[in-house]
Amino acid sequence: MSSHQTTLIPEVxxxxxxxxxxxxxxxxxxxxxxxxxxxxxxEVFYRSLPAPGxxxxxxxxPLPDVQGRPVPTSIEPRQRHEITNxxxxxxxxxxxxxxxxxxxxxxxxxxxxxxSADRRVMMPVALDPTAxxxxxxxxxxNYLRPAGVPLPDGEDIDGKAFETAARSLQKQITEAMCxxxxxxxxxxxxxxxxxxxLLPKVNVFLSHAKEDGKRPAQRLRDYIYxxxxxxxxxxxxxxxxxxxxxxxxxxxxxxxxxxxxxxxxSARYASRPWCRRELSLFRRPRRVPSxxxxxxxxxxxxxLVVEAMEGRRQSYGIPExxxxxxxxxxxxxxxxxxxxxxxxxRDAMLASFxxxxxxxxxxxxxxxxxxxxxDPTTLMHIDAVRERSECEVVYPGRDLSGLDLDVLDEFFxxxxxxxxxxxxx
Numbered sequence: 001m002s003s004h005q006t007t008l009i010p011e012v013x014x015x016x017x018x019x020x021x022x023x024x025x026x027x028x029x030x031x032x033x034x035x036x037x038x039x040x041x042x043e044v045f046y047r048s049l050p051a052p053g054x055x056x057x058x059x060x061x062p063l064p065d066v067q068g069r070p071v072p073t074s075i076e077p078r079q080r081h082e083i084t085n086x087x088x089x090x091x092x093x094x095x096x097x098x099x100x101x102x103x104x105x106x107x108x109x110x111x112x113x114x115x116s117a118d119r120r121v122m123m124p125v126a127l128d129p130t131a132x133x134x135x136x137x138x139x140x141x142n143y144l145r146p147a148g149v150p151l152p153d154g155e156d157i158d159g160k161a162f163e164t165a166a167r168s169l170q171k172q173i174t175e176a177m178c179x180x181x182x183x184x185x186x187x188x189x190x191x192x193x194x195x196x197x198l199l200p201k202v203n204v205f206l207s208h209a210k211e212d213g214k215r216p217a218q219r220l221r222d223y224i225y226x227x228x229x230x231x232x233x234x235x236x237x238x239x240x241x242x243x244x245x246x247x248x249x250x251x252x253x254x255x256x257x258x259x260x261x262x263x264x265x266s267a268r269y270a271s272r273p274w275c276r277r278e279l280s281l282f283r284r285p286r287r288v289p290s291x292x293x294x295x296x297x298x299x300x301x302x303x304l305v306v307e308a309m310e311g312r313r314q315s316y317g318i319p320e321x322x323x324x325x326x327x328x329x330x331x332x333x334x335x336x337x338x339x340x341x342x343x344x345x346r347d348a349m350l351a352s353f354x355x356x357x358x359x360x361x362x363x364x365x366x367x368x369x370x371x372x373x374x375d376p377t378t379l380m381h382i383d384a385v386r387e388r389s390e391c392e393v394v395y396p397g398r399d400l401s402g403l404d405l406d407v408l409d410e411f412f413x414x415x416x417x418x419x420x421x422x423x424x425x
Contacts, residue, residue, distance in 0.1 A: 008086035008119065009356055010181060012044045013063055016092040017103055022127055022149070022165070023048060023092050025157050029166045030090065030173065033346065039398035039421050042088075042353050059106055063087060063120075087120040088177065091138075093131035094150075104135060111137035123176055125169065144172040167335075171342045175229050178202055178349040181356070182259050201231040203258045204344065207278045212266035216308050216329050220262060223337035230345065233258065258282075259348040261303040262340065263321070264329070267313040279303070279320045285370075285381045288355070295363035298382055299355050300372040302347035306340060322375035354396040354420070361423055366391040373400065376411050385415055392416045394423050 014030055016023025027046055035041040050058035064085075089110060097103045112120050126132065126143040128150040133139075146169035148161045155161045179202055204224060208217040217234065224232040261282040269275050285300045305326040309315060325347070327340055355371035368384060374395050384391040391414070398421045400408070408417060 008181075009360060010042045010086045010088055010177075010353060012042050012088045012090065013047055014044065014090045014092065015047045015060070015107075017094065017096040017100060018048055018050075019096040020048075020092060020094045020127070021157070022094070022151070022162070025162065026092055026125075026166060026169060029170065033170045033174075034177075036350075039419070040354070040396060041350050057100075057102075059102055063089070063110065085119060088123060088180070089120060090123050090125060090144075090173065092125050092127055093134060093138075093143075094127040095130040098130045098133050108135035108137055111135070111141070121180060123173065144169065144176065146172065167338065167342075170346075171228070171338065174342055174346045174349060175202075178259065178345050178352070179229075181349055181352040201229060201257070202260075202345070202348070203231045203233055204341065205233045205258050205261045205278070205282065206264070207261065207275055208264035209266050209268040209272045209275055211268045211272070212308070215331070216264045216266075216306055220264075220306075220337055220340060224341055227338070228341060230341070231257075259301055259352075260344040261301065262306060262344055263303060263324075264306045264308050265315070265318075266308045267310070267315050270316040270318050276318065276320065279318065283320050283322065283378065285372075285378055290359045290363070290369075295359065295361065296368045296384075297355070297359055298368065298370050300351065300370070300378060302344060302351050302372075304340065304344040304347065319377055322377040323373060357420060357424075358394065358396070361394060361420070364392070367394065368392065369394045371396060373397070373404075374408060374417070376408070379408070379412060379415075385412060388414050390414050392418060394418050394420060396420050398422075 012030070012034060014027040016027060027048075031044045034044055047060040047063070049060060050056065051061045064087075091097070091107055097107075110120065111122050122138065122141055124131070124134070124138050124141055124143050126145050126149075131143065146165045148165040148168065151159075151161050151165070182202060206217045206220055208214060221232045221234045224230050261279070263269065263275070263279055282301065283303060285298045288297050288299045290297045303321070303324045305321060305324050306329050307326050308329040325343070327336075327343070330336060351371050358369040358371055361367075361369055366384070366389070368382060368391055370393060372378065372395070374393060379385045379393070382393075385393070393415050395417065397419055399405075399419045400417065405417060408415070
């Protein structure tokens with residue numbers, strides 16, 4: 001992010017008509033997915049019930065004015081003109097919302113004009129075919145269309161069909177927010193965050209040891225291209241014959257379009273030099289400029305390990321993995337690709353949000369802001385930490401566990417660790 005760009009701090013608003021049967025359970029799933037715990041993720045607000053003092057069938061509280069939102073008091077005065085909130089509005093549209101004139105008018109007013117500089121982004125969700133009968137400003141948008149809706153007659157909210165619809169909606173929201181929030185090239189003459197449809201696809205790097213077979217990596221690649229709006233780097237297909245292997249790998253790993261890394265950890269993965277090199281390059285934090293130019297900000301893009309060890313095979317640990325999350329691979333699970341890809345892209349979106357929120361923190365001598373939970377391997381890439389300078393490292397969320405803090409304090413006694421919540425409160 002360049003120093004002259006506006007910093008957008010996203011807030012999510014989920015809207016649904018009080019008579020919508022799927023509204024409340026889907027809204028709860030969206031909240032749990034975007035806010036996975038310990039203070040991670042953007043704020044998520046609900047709008048469904050009538051505002052206080054409104055008639056029984058009245059509209060909910062209005063959305064805040066995005067252009068006039070106050071900013072946290074912890075932000076330095078010279079930064080305040082560069083910090084603004086961005087609203088991501090997710091209306092869950094069914095026949096009740098379509099047939100209610102007040103709701104139709106309200107949503108028409110919320111929809112921003114095409115290519116406007118408004119800080120509001122609409123992501124309408126079609127819960128049944130009537131959803132496309134909304135006013136023109138909404139009809140022109142590309143609706144999110146979760147699989148399995150409307151639910152079959154008599155289908156329970158706790159049933160398999162609802163679970164399919166909820167997972168599908170999570171995936172689509174994650175992809176849309178990831179494309180919106182990741183730091184991407186500015187479109188000439190456009191507003192920040194505008195024209196996301198013109199940007200390159202978000203790329204996922206698939207790292208695997210060919211000697212152990214390609215089945216998990218191929219299934220993940222095929223899923224990405226057939227079921228998502230993402231792209232995948234898979235060296236068998238994406239390195240031209242005769243090209244310099246190391247140069248192509250490095251370029252893709254450090255490309256602004258590569259937002260996430262999946263390591264298929266099979267028995268030989270730890271012993272393959274290029275697998276280790278790929279992991280090491282991607283897991284190397286990068287220093288990025290802050291809006292005011294005085295705050296030291298570091299960014300790490302997320303990685304996920306697909307544990308593909310078979311039977312009683314043995315392997316070695318890989319220190320570069322740090323505290324990467326891990327999912328066990330099972331050939332018989334036909335929905336595993338969706339879980340893996342959606343999880344890593346959700347983590348990429350959260351990493352981008354935390355980088356944005358971190359950039360709003362007040363700069364102080366020796367203060368360093370991270371967009372990830374620190375671990376010894378990644379902290380060693382930060383100059384001040386490696387040189388054993390006295391410094392304060394600020395990380396996302398509420399707090400690390402006592403055990404994690406004890407381990408880091410033993411490794412880095414010269415570092416003071418503080419959470420975003422502690423600093424921003």
